[in-house]
Amino acid sequence: MRSPRAASALPGRTLLVLAGLVLVGVASVLVALVSGEMRIAPVAVIGALSGTLSGIESDVIRHLRLPRAVAVFVCGGLLAMAGALMQVLLRNPLADPYVLGISGGAAVGALAAMMFGLAPWLVDASAFAGALAAMLLVFGLAHGDGSWTQTRLLLTGVIVAAGCGAVITLMLSLAPDTRLRSMLFWLMGDASGASNPWPAAVALLTGLIVVLPFARDLNVLARGEATALSLGVRVQRLRYVLYVVASLLTAVAVTLIGSVGFVGLVVPHLVRFVIGNDQRLLLPAAMLAGGTLLTLADTAARTVIAPTQLPVGVLTALIGVPVFLFLLSRTRKVG
């Protein structure tokens, strides 16, 4: 692997890297708009987006492909940023957005709604409520007498996640066969139902705006709690901010497309391998890289064996695992 850069990320370099990632991200969305069963030329895509083209091609792009592409891009960004935040919060490189039981709570909510055949918007509402319930439960239990440590938070989260897993299995075994397939797809992460991604996009930008002022504090916190305290970081307040923001970002993503795995764990590490661990660059870069990767994965998921659509979560796992193992094996040689 490349040796970590000597100097810290400079503001100029940061802007350059981010500008590059924005271009790649836009390109990935264009690829998503062009690809599909119906062949649509790039020129037509631009026409449909600018409103100069009408007809079926324009409808497919504006009402089918664009919402889905934006939804997966936003969710990739949400998950990658939440993962990066969780890794700092728990000071654990293996943390991902789901480790504290948020996705488990969302899944319990969503699957319960699906089991009773409720309308799609009620499934979403139920998923979000489940995620919030898990978040409050873990926070309440871990916080307890006020001395919440990373270990206690992690243990509480893992146990709540395990409890949710048991409930999910129970519901799957009781669910009628006609609903089982859609429930399984939800669990693996499925973007086909995402029709209105814009609130999630607002949540993503809000999250970024909230955490960016704390980015250098996060750099210090990653060095350890005692060091952070002695350098004047208000660790307790920072932890609350981190926990709430990371949990809410995860809840929004999971509500929109289900629990897509590996993006939240792998993307922050991929970005860290390449650009280092300066959170001022890492957080926005992970957001853009996560969006790009999930958009490409979802495009592949719906085109590889079209007309059959794969759940995007399967593809992110199939791509993410080998890439990550490869990078990891290259890193070890340096040490």
Next chain:
Amino acid sequence: MSATMLEVDRVALKVGERWLCCEFGMRLAGGECLALLGPNGAGKTTLLNTIAGLRQPSVGEIRIEGRALAHWDSLALARCRGVLCQHQGDHFSSSVLQTVLVGRHPHLGRWGWEGEADESLARAALREVGLEGFEARDVLTLSGGERQRVAIATLLTQAPRLFLLDEPSNHLDLHFQIAMLDLFRRRADEGCGVVMVLHDVNLAARYADHVILLDGRGGVKAGPRDAILREDLLSDAFGHGLRRFDCDGRMVFLPE
């Protein structure tokens, strides 16, 4: 006599139901070096963390530069006093230079970025601890002693006026033990205050002007070095007989 850096005013510490030390007081002026000595579990680190403002004393008050710790803004305090913590757990890879630059955190504003001046401070600190040429190395690949020196360089980059060191000689070989303590002694001679937790009575005898001796049973002896580093007091505190020898004008303690 230079200005008072640190005042410990009738402080007592209690952890759980156990009193680590009963009420005591002491003051440290700029230019002076204070050693905290005592057996394992006597509360040296707890006392150091209390002085640093990382935890509250059970009784009494700590003042730094005349102001009670409660009245300090956390970033202003971090510009005034620096702490060398005992455990340097690094879980994420990062270059040595980037790690050391973390020490500039309290000096930069909310949106500030480390600039040329910060970087040259960090490079100078790395030179001072003998890690020149390590700037681009990953901290995760360093040995224990090298990590300890990275932590010391981070503290030097923080550039506080009061240094609070928890076992600064940890993990260091003989040469670097002396080199690092010499370095802090020089800081003291330039007018800074230095407080350090030490395990080695002889290092305390060599570097300290004042000593606080905890005996692990709640007893505290605080005072000038020669009043505290006595065979009877040390033997009693450590629960093992110590004998003093004088050699080339320096005192040396050997266990019986």
